[in-house]
Amino acid sequence: MRKAGKYFLILVLLVSTFLFSQPYKGSTIKVLVWDDALTVAVESMIKQFENETGIKVVFERIPSGSILEKLALSVSGSKADYDLVSVDEPFVPQVGNLFMPYSAWPEGKIYSKIDLERDLIPGVAEGSFWNGEYRGLPINGNVYVWLTRKDIVNNEQYKKEFMQKYGYELDIPQTFDQLLDISEYLSTKGIYGFAPFTKNAEGATCEAIFMFESYGTNVLVQVGEHDFEVVLDKEKAVEALKMYKELCKFAPPGWEDMGHSERIAAFNQGKVFSMFQWPAIVPDHENKDQSVVAGKIYYGAPPAGPAKRAAIRGTWMLGIPNASKNKEAAAEFAYWWSSYEAGKELVKVGMTPARTDLLLDPKYVEQKPYFVGIFNSMRYSVSRPRIEKYAEVSDVIKVNWLAGVTGRVTPEVAIDNIIKGVNEVLEKYGY
Amino acid sequence: MVTKKEKRIGEKSPVLYFILPAIILVAVILIFPLLFALGISFFNWDLIDESARGFIGFSNFVNIFKDKSFWNALFLQLGFIFIAIPIETVIGFFVAMLLNREFKGVKVIRSLLLLPVFVLPVLSGLTWRLMLQPEYGAISFLLTKIGVSQTTWLAKPTTAYAAVIIQDIWRMWPFMFMFLYSGLINIPPSLIEAADLDGAGFWDKVFKIILPLLKPTFTTAILLRLIDALRIFSEVFVMTEGGPGNATTLLSLYIYKQAFRYFNIGYASAMGIILTIISLTIAIFLVRKNMMMESA
Numbered sequence A: 001m002r003k004a005g006k007y008f009l010i011l012v013l014l015v016s017t018f019l020f021s022q023p024y025k026g027s028t029i030k031v032l033v034w035d036d037a038l039t040v041a042v043e044s045m046i047k048q049f050e051n052e053t054g055i056k057v058v059f060e061r062i063p064s065g066s067i068l069e070k071l072a073l074s075v076s077g078s079k080a081d082y083d084l085v086s087v088d089e090p091f092v093p094q095v096g097n098l099f100m101p102y103s104a105w106p107e108g109k110i111y112s113k114i115d116l117e118r119d120l121i122p123g124v125a126e127g128s129f130w131n132g133e134y135r136g137l138p139i140n141g142n143v144y145v146w147l148t149r150k151d152i153v154n155n156e157q158y159k160k161e162f163m164q165k166y167g168y169e170l171d172i173p174q175t176f177d178q179l180l181d182i183s184e185y186l187s188t189k190g191i192y193g194f195a196p197f198t199k200n201a202e203g204a205t206c207e208a209i210f211m212f213e214s215y216g217t218n219v220l221v222q223v224g225e226h227d228f229e230v231v232l233d234k235e236k237a238v239e240a241l242k243m244y245k246e247l248c249k250f251a252p253p254g255w256e257d258m259g260h261s262e263r264i265a266a267f268n269q270g271k272v273f274s275m276f277q278w279p280a281i282v283p284d285h286e287n288k289d290q291s292v293v294a295g296k297i298y299y300g301a302p303p304a305g306p307a308k309r310a311a312i313r314g315t316w317m318l319g320i321p322n323a324s325k326n327k328e329a330a331a332e333f334a335y336w337w338s339s340y341e342a343g344k345e346l347v348k349v350g351m352t353p354a355r356t357d358l359l360l361d362p363k364y365v366e367q368k369p370y371f372v373g374i375f376n377s378m379r380y381s382v383s384r385p386r387i388e389k390y391a392e393v394s395d396v397i398k399v400n401w402l403a404g405v406t407g408r409v410t411p412e413v414a415i416d417n418i419i420k421g422v423n424e425v426l427e428k429y430g431y
Numbered sequence B: 001m002v003t004k005k006e007k008r009i010g011e012k013s014p015v016l017y018f019i020l021p022a023i024i025l026v027a028v029i030l031i032f033p034l035l036f037a038l039g040i041s042f043f044n045w046d047l048i049d050e051s052a053r054g055f056i057g058f059s060n061f062v063n064i065f066k067d068k069s070f071w072n073a074l075f076l077q078l079g080f081i082f083i084a085i086p087i088e089t090v091i092g093f094f095v096a097m098l099l100n101r102e103f104k105g106v107k108v109i110r111s112l113l114l115l116p117v118f119v120l121p122v123l124s125g126l127t128w129r130l131m132l133q134p135e136y137g138a139i140s141f142l143l144t145k146i147g148v149s150q151t152t153w154l155a156k157p158t159t160a161y162a163a164v165i166i167q168d169i170w171r172m173w174p175f176m177f178m179f180l181y182s183g184l185i186n187i188p189p190s191l192i193e194a195a196d197l198d199g200a201g202f203w204d205k206v207f208k209i210i211l212p213l214l215k216p217t218f219t220t221a222i223l224l225r226l227i228d229a230l231r232i233f234s235e236v237f238v239m240t241e242g243g244p245g246n247a248t249t250l251l252s253l254y255i256y257k258q259a260f261r262y263f264n265i266g267y268a269s270a271m272g273i274i275l276t277i278i279s280l281t282i283a284i285f286l287v288r289k290n291m292m293m294e295s296a
Helices: A002-020 A037-053 A064-074 A089-098 A124-128 A156-166 A176-187 A202-214 A234-248 A260-268 A279-285 A327-338 A340-348 A362-367 A370-378 A390-405 A411-428 B004-040 B059-066 B068-098 B106-113 B121-131 B138-145 B157-184 B189-197 B202-230 B234-240 B251-261 B265-295
Strands: A028-034 A056-062 A084-088 A145-149 A192-194 A220-223 A227-230 A272-277 A297-300 A316-319
Touching: A028 A037, A028 A064, A028 A327, A037 A056, A037 A327, A037 A340, A056 A064, A064 A084, A064 A089, A084 A089, A084 A327, A089 A124, A089 A316, A089 A390, A124 A316, A145 A279, A145 A370, A156 A176, A176 A192, A176 A234, A176 A272, A192 A234, A202 A234, A202 A390, A227 A411, A234 A390, A234 A411, A260 A272, A260 A279, A272 A279, A279 A370, A297 A370, A327 A340, A362 A370, A390 A411, A390 B251, B004 B265, B059 B068, B059 B265, B068 B157, B068 B202, B068 B251, B106 B157, B121 B138, B121 B157, B121 B234, B157 B202, B157 B234, B189 B202, B202 B265, B234 B251, B251 B265
Parallel strands: A028 A056, A028 A084, A192 A272
Antiparallel strands: A084 A316, A145 A272, A145 A297, A220 A227
16 A cells, blocks of 8 residues: 555656646747748757747748738737747837837746846847837847958968069958959959849848948938938948949959849859858858858958948847737747757757857857857947838838949939938838 | 429529629639728728828828839839730730641640740749849850850849840740630631632731631730739749839839838738729720620
8 A cells, every 4th residue: 555655656746747847838839930941940949848848839930031021910019920920130120119028028937038138149139129128039140241261361372462562461351442452463363352242132231231331321310219310421421332333343243133142152163252141141151062162261250441340230039029928938938049058959050149158169169160250240230220111211222222333323323312212211201 | 382482583593503602702802802902092001000000091092193113113014014915925926827737746846835834933033033144144145155245134224124024925925825826726717718719918818817807816815914914023023123223113013012011001002903993994995895896
């Protein structure tokens, strides 16, 4: 009898351990994320999270360009079809108010709440900031990182010739002027100095802002709580555009319509000396099966303009809609995704962590040399215009910047049109 | 025993019963969305900011008429239609004439010619984008071989617009061929033989016998192509995303941009209503003309 009692007690203890170790048992959350190798990897690890917490996760991956549409149709102030949604940085002002401020997120029961200042790379959290609050948890360290061919700057013959012609050592370009000199020199060797982004897409706006900031100006400034003013300095902006045009003279054929795929192909074939890249694409350049320059790339912050270095930031955040009914479980999932333990596995499949301890872990830095470059770039990170009507402002900048760069209008006219067009957008929406 | 009332239902209603599912389906998937779109075209309807929504009467329509980008997009869309469809029709007609005879392999040729119609518009757009790539593209390669200098075709407004039209012609002329060929084989051979006996030349037969007899087929084919061309979207989107500048932002792309990039659903709906009115006007004109020809 006593023996039976013992067995019963053990059984009760085992069952209760299992039950109490799953504090959210019975909860189900719906998560909406972009679709790439990283989120595929996250999905593959969800079972482990479900076992630990008892939370069932319905994980929906859709193309990144469709996330905002899906969000607009599924989340409002009064309803939320998802409990956790990923949002790209430039759209945080537009949808930020739909999300619970990070300061109000509950503490995790299993995974610790992430301290945005202590745990994350400096600068990364700014991407989720809007209206005086962080609107979610940044999930990746997405920022322009500058790629330069080490094998070219270390070529003794090139070094000697370059020194003779330009009077200083051939090295990683620290300024646009140096990049221009090197590009000019390399054009005599059949190497293109620079690969721009000139496709009619968001990347062109990024390039414009990157150049404007490097030359000491930006497009918009918030005035008071709800107003904005166009502050683009024409003289500096024209100089920035002219420099970009100069660099494009040393770009591969077809540079007038280059998107990610064209840039990746040109760089991986060893035709290009230097260009920016988003971290998620960098692994393609380091893949020996796809790239002849794998292992030959130096990663750093972008070259400086006359004013400063600038690197466009584009972090994704995880936000909990105000109308979600599973906030605690959603927060727990976000903490798990951002945890060091989960991050160790995700880094292996290409995640660019937002956590400092992962990004600077010597073990990963050795395997992924671009991690240090990302960390350095993030120190110079700048955002695109932060305004609710970002999409329209971005279109104005993109269209006119490209018109100026490709020579359809003069740089002066292009900048005038940006100023005029953005002012029209502000006026249209009553700013 | 069947009562009078039951008999009446039994006699008159079967047709109604048969078409009722179709009517319900059309009402749910076509009429309701159309009426809903008409309704919200009178509202400021921001998809994200619910607090900004409100009735604004005809303001969206007034703003559309003041919107230069709308007129530019409409102009580009109409230009696209009036250039692409006639060319597709002419090519389709003459290829149908050419293949309206029996020779070895003609059936295989006819089938193969239809292949572009079955290519997904997105794939067609992407393929053309790659073929026009100045350094690696097949078309650029061939053009440089005949002395045309290397050009970034999709980066210049005129060539990008032309490329979009050429892509559409390549994909859709077989559709016209298919229609016109089916019309051609229904022309009684005795008419052509009689014309031959009378000594009619090729163009006499085309203009005086074949074209008049094919008019209803032409009308139907053009009407269907027109409806399709008015909603062209994906192939242009993947080829140029509406650029360079707004050089290939056709009305369908502009409506998409307003709705799903700027989230101005009310404004986009108002433009959609205008596009529907344009489509219906052209369709009614063509259908009436067709009916008049048939009655004559």
